[in-house]
Amino acid sequence: MSTRTFGEPIKRNEDRRLLTGQALFIDDVELPGMLHAALLRSQVAHARILRIDVTRALQRPGVIAAYVAGDLGDYWQPGPILVPPPPIEGIVFNERTQVPLAKDKVRHVGEPLVIVIAESRYIAEDAFDDIDVELEPLPAVVDLERGLAAASALVHDDVGSNVSAHVRQTKGNYAAAAAKADRIIKRRFWYEHGISSPIETRGVVAQWDSRANQMTVWDTTQAPVFVRNGLAGMLGLNERQVRVIAPFVGGGFGPKIMMFYPEEVLLPWVSMKLNRPVKWIEDRLEHFFATTHERGQIHDAEIALTSDGRILGIKDVFLHDGGAYDPYGLTVPINSQCTLLGPYVVPHYDSTFTQVFTNLPIVTPYRGAGRQHGVFVMERLLDFAANELNIDPAEIRRRNLIPPDAFPYKNEIIYQDFEPLEYDSGNYEPVLDMALEAIGYKTFRDEQAAARLQGRHLGIGVTCYVEGTGIGPYEGAKVQVQSNGKVSVATGIGTQGQGHLTVFAQIAADQLGVAVGDVDVVTGDTDQFYWGAGTFASRGAVVAGNAVNEASKVVRKKALKLAGDLFECSEEDLVIEDGKVSIVGIPEKFVKLGDLANQANPMRGAVQPGTEPGLESTQYFGPPMGATANGVHAMIVEMDPRTFELKILKYVVVHDCGTVINPMILAGQIHGGVAQGIGNAFYEKLVFDDQGQLLNASLADYLLPTALEVPRMELAHTVTKSPLNPMGIKGAGEAGAIPVGPLFAQAIEDALDLKGRGVELLEIPLSPSRLFELTRNAPR
Amino acid sequence: MDIDHHEITVSVNGIRYTRRVESRLLLSDFLRHDLALAGTHVGCEHGVCGACTILLNGEPVRSCLMLAVQANNHELLTIEGLANKDGGYHPLQQAMHDHHGLQCGYCTPGILMTMTAFLDENNSPDEDEVREALSGNLCRCTGYQNIVDAVMSAAERMRG
Numbered sequence: 008m009s010t011r012t013f014g015e016p017i018k019r020n021e022d023r024r025l026l027t028g029q030a031l032f033i034d035d036v037e038l039p040g041m042l043h044a045a046l047l048r049s050q051v052a053h054a055r056i057l058r059i060d061v062t063r064a065l066q067r068p069g070v071i072a073a074y075v076a077g078d079l080g081d082y083w084q085p086g087p088i089l090v091p092p093p094p095i096e097g098i099v100f101n102e103r104t105q106v107p108l109a110k111d112k113v114r115h116v117g118e119p120l121v122i123v124i125a126e127s128r129y130i131a132e133d134a135f136d137d138i139d140v141e142l143e144p145l146p147a148v149v150d151l152e153r154g155l156a157a158a159s160a161l162v163h164d165d166v167g168s169n170v171s172a173h174v175r176q177t178k179g180n181y182a183a184a185a186a187k188a189d190r191i192i193k194r195r196f197w198y199e200h201g202i203s204s205p206i207e208t209r210g211v212v213a214q215w216d217s218r219a220n221q222m223t224v225w226d227t228t229q230a231p232v233f234v235r236n237g238l239a240g241m242l243g244l245n246e247r248q249v250r251v252i253a254p255f256v257g258g259g260f261g262p263k264i265m266m267f268y269p270e271e272v273l274l275p276w277v278s279m280k281l282n283r284p285v286k287w288i289e290d291r292l293e294h295f296f297a298t299t300h301e302r303g304q305i306h307d308a309e310i311a312l313t314s315d316g317r318i319l320g321i322k323d324v325f326l327h328d329g330g331a332y333d334p335y336g337l338t339v340p341i342n343s344q345c346t347l348l349g350p351y352v353v354p355h356y357d358s359t360f361t362q363v364f365t366n367l368p369i370v371t372p373y374r375g376a377g378r379q380h381g382v383f384v385m386e387r388l389l390d391f392a393a394n395e396l397n398i399d400p401a402e403i404r405r406r407n408l409i410p411p412d413a414f415p416y417k418n419e420i421i422y423q424d425f426e427p428l429e430y431d432s433g434n435y436e437p438v439l440d441m442a443l444e445a446i447g448y449k450t451f452r453d454e455q456a457a458a459r460l461q462g463r464h465l466g467i468g469v470t471c472y473v474e475g476t477g478i479g480p481y482e483g484a485k486v487q488v489q490s491n492g493k494v495s496v497a498t499g500i501g502t503q504g505q506g507h508l509t510v511f512a513q514i515a516a517d518q519l520g521v522a523v524g525d526v527d528v529v530t531g532d533t534d535q536f537y538w539g540a541g542t543f544a545s546r547g548a549v550v551a552g553n554a555v556n557e558a559s560k561v562v563r564k565k566a567l568k569l570a571g572d573l574f575e576c577s578e579e580d581l582v583i584e585d586g587k588v589s590i591v592g593i594p595e596k597f598v599k600l601g602d603l604a605n606q607a608n609p610m611r612g613a614v615q616p617g618t619e620p621g622l623e624s625t626q627y628f629g630p631p632m633g634a635t636a637n638g639v640h641a642m643i644v645e646m647d648p649r650t651f652e653l654k655i656l657k658y659v660v661v662h663d664c665g666t667v668i669n670p671m672i673l674a675g676q677i678h679g680g681v682a683q684g685i686g687n688a689f690y691e692k693l694v695f696d697d698q699g700q701l702l703n704a705s706l707a708d709y710l711l712p713t714a715l716e717v718p719r720m721e722l723a724h725t726v727t728k729s730p731l732n733p734m735g736i737k738g739a740g741e742a743g744a745i746p747v748g749p750l751f752a753q754a755i756e757d758a759l760d761l762k763g764r765g766v767e768l769l770e771i772p773l774s775p776s777r778l779f780e781l782t783r784n785a786p787r
Numbered sequence: 788m789d790i791d792h793h794e795i796t797v798s799v800n801g802i803r804y805t806r807r808v809e810s811r812l813l814l815s816d817f818l819r820h821d822l823a824l825a826g827t828h829v830g831c832e833h834g835v836c837g838a839c840t841i842l843l844n845g846e847p848v849r850s851c852l853m854l855a856v857q858a859n860n861h862e863l864l865t866i867e868g869l870a871n872k873d874g875g876y877h878p879l880q881q882a883m884h885d886h887h888g889l890q891c892g893y894c895t896p897g898i899l900m901t902m903t904a905f906l907d908e909n910n911s912p913d914e915d916e917v918r919e920a921l922s923g924n925l926c927r928c929t930g931y932q933n934i935v936d937a938v939m940s941a942a943e944r945m946r947g
Binding site: 016018019021022023024025026027028029030032034035037129203204205206207208255256257258260290291503504505506671672674675678679680681682683705706707711713714715717719720743 | 809811812819820823824825826827828829830831832833835836838865866867869870874876880883884885887889890891892893894895896899917918919921922923924925926927928929930931932933934935
């Protein structure tokens with residue numbers, strides 16, 4: 008067999024097009040006769056719509072059409088529920104999904120009122136000046152607690168309150184455990200996660216071809232198959248008449264899997280109505296309102312412990328900001344609820360949350376998808392417990408880690424994939440040990456003291472987390488040997504930079520004995536692969552990767568069988584490498600894979616019944632449940648105690664995501680995740696006023712970390728295979744971003760000696776100005 | 788609004804183009820949609836993200852903050868002109884590939900153009916200088932570390 012590429016840092020197949028400006032992104036789609044759409048959006052968060060008049064806009068040269076909700080007729084429908092609520096006893100869920108254009112009422116700033124179609128985007132936006140909109144403003148629901156008060160304005164009048172959902176999940180009996188506790192520590196926490204802000208915004212291009220009766224949609228979606236199915240239903244077409252292509256997508260991180268965004272529904276309808284292709288590209292300002300956020304939760308949490316720091320139980324009651332509609336069900340708060348438990352033995356757990364409708368943009372998963380919030384609560388509770396019980400923070404974590412012989416470990420409560428939360432495999436203590444070793448935990452206190460003598464304020468943080476990854480239902484892959492000997496792989500998921508064109512190629516290349524560069528992977532084109540779910544929950548490599556492996560194995564078997572027939576030998580006597588099948592020990596006796604593929608597609612002659620033409624196979628893989636990855640982050644910071652400028656001196660990630668397909672790509676995923684975690688912890692904050700106006704809707708005001716804020720990272724890995732898939736892999740896409748908030752809080756408290764000064768950091772994001780506010784009245 | 792048009796001539800990647808454009812047309816839109824040089828990407832249209840960076844007479848500029856008419860009679864270099872005539876990578880492209888300096892690749896053209904100009908000015912930068920030079924380009928995927936490594940490695944290779 009050729010050199011195995013699985014596990015090697017193979018350079019990426021997708022790079023050449025991206026490095027030379029030849030990759031097709033959504034705004035690069037140019038079609039003859041193409042029109043351009045712009046959406047006039049509400050500038051207020053909550054209002055009744057009294058009147059919208061587009062008459063004057065239609066008179067502007069170059070404007071083709073302008074539509075309001077009423078123009079859509081029966082096509083105007085609230086979107087489908089993307090993720091229904093899980094089967095949890097006693098659950099309350101009030102389904103209110105977003106609409107293509109606001110009718111009667113607007114519920115958040117940025118909700119579209121009118122879609123204008125013109126010969127150019129410039130003209131379409133000019134026409135906004137010609138549209139008369141009369142709105143009657145209503146009080147906006149922004150604050151979660153006030154939103155639940157009886158006197159609050161209602162986001163959805165017919166619900167009767169602003170409760171989107173209410174869920175309680177328990178494990179064991181917390182009250183009984185707490186009664187026996189030596190210590191109970193209770194705090195209130197606020198955790199905000201911002202926006203994913205990919206450098207490419209969203210976009211949709213729709214082309215109705217009336218001659219072919221065919222709709223083609225280019226869409227920056229992470230889930231093209233579901234967009235295809237949904238659009239077919241809405242447009243009254245067969246699925247086969249709709250082709251959805253997710254081209255190269257410039258970053259997703261979660262919000263690009265949300266569907267249906269109004270533009271995804273509107274553009275195909277407009278294209279059919281006008282019989283012309285039409286394009287909409289979101290601008291950056293729109294992105295701040297029109298693409299989903301993640302945002303905030305408020306937790307009232309308590310931990311019950313023994314005096315030697317063992318966790319007896321945790322009780323948590325939290326509010327989750329759901330935004331104006333709840334199409335993504337409960338994925339984000341369920342992830343918070345489940346991931347809070349972390350890598351620790353928590354015998355008793357009582358967790359209740361209320362998802363609240365607000366007059367703010369919709370909340371759906373963004374890298375981490377609520378896991379950050381839960382991890383922050385748990386890690387902070389442990390920090391305060393360590394302090395009160397006078398135990399070292401790393402030591403209290405070690406004492407509570409799930410031991411390696413306890414897997415599979417059952418946490419009983421229901422996870423986002425609707426299955427009882429169960430950790431498939433893990434070995435947590437070595438991960439903690441490696442991180443402590445790498446960060447220099449033992450010698451840090453001496454370094455810290457020495458630095459303090461020089462007037463420098465250093466602090467250390469260590470945080471642990473788990474991440475449920477690679478959930479079902481399934482993905483598929485079609486692997487096909489071409490006549491020229493190259494291999495084609497197609498799968499239904501979309502790709503947004505994860506290196507799928509390389510890792511899937513590695514998997515196929517190893518099975519079929521060809522070079523990675525000779526495997527051409529296509530993702531995200533529903534005409535190339537019909538079935539699938541999408542790219543989310545760190546599942547691409549796990550679920551689609553295993554499907555590619557299964558299909559490649561079948562093709563390998565077919566190739567060996569055909570070659571065995573050809574050479575009249577047994578399959579065990581054959582070797583498949585370098586693009587050929589040859590007889591072991593007789594390398595000159597060979598047949599090229601491409602020739603075998605051709606021979607398997609004869610033009611004349613009879614074939615055996617049951618024979619399939621060509622060298623191809625389509626296979627599917629669905630895991631029984633998600634695979635649980637884990638890790639530890641450790642960091643040393645230096646703080647300026649006057650300006651609160653923060654410098655990261657050292658950052659360590661030790662991570663276990665099972666078998667690694669490509670360590671170079673994995674490292675990139677971790678680097679990027681940590682960078683987003685750093686932004687979340689200290690730089691990025693969506694600032695709303697009490698009327699629901701976002702006050703910092705530009706990249707000059709909403710601060711994404713730059714090369715100056717993101718430090719060099721030291722990475723290490725351990726490998727505990729997942730028993731849930733043949734390759735033993737777990738997902739890795741979100742891990743880097745998850746434990747960074749509590750890491751910052753812990754390290755900053757340490758650097759500024761905040762414990763000694765009676766200040767606790769109970770919220771994320773922090774920032775220099777927020778630290779100033781929190782410490783200004785504290786004793787020095 | 789009255790729309791006024793102007794005839795402009797620009798040289799992009801060594802090719803001269805003469806086009807009639809609206810005065811308000813952004814240079815980024817002109818390159819992408821009028822000249823079909825779509826490798827220059829637009830990320831924010833307010834000059835922060837750096838994705839649309841091109842070289843104007845050898846200096847990096849944000850093409851979203853310029854009008855096409857302002858480029859009249861100037862020499863532009865875009866990502867499409869960075870590789871050799873035979874398609875071989877510029878050392879910086881090669882280093883980005885070797886060091887996994889790109890993921891989704893959307894910010895990559897702007898980074899390549901910015902850092903090409905930077906390396907022309909400073910062919911032996913230290914890491915802090917590279918990070919400073921890179922800090923005007925936002926990347927949401929990579930955490931920058933591999934880009935920094937790629938630039939340092941390209942500098943070394945270009946010094947020979």
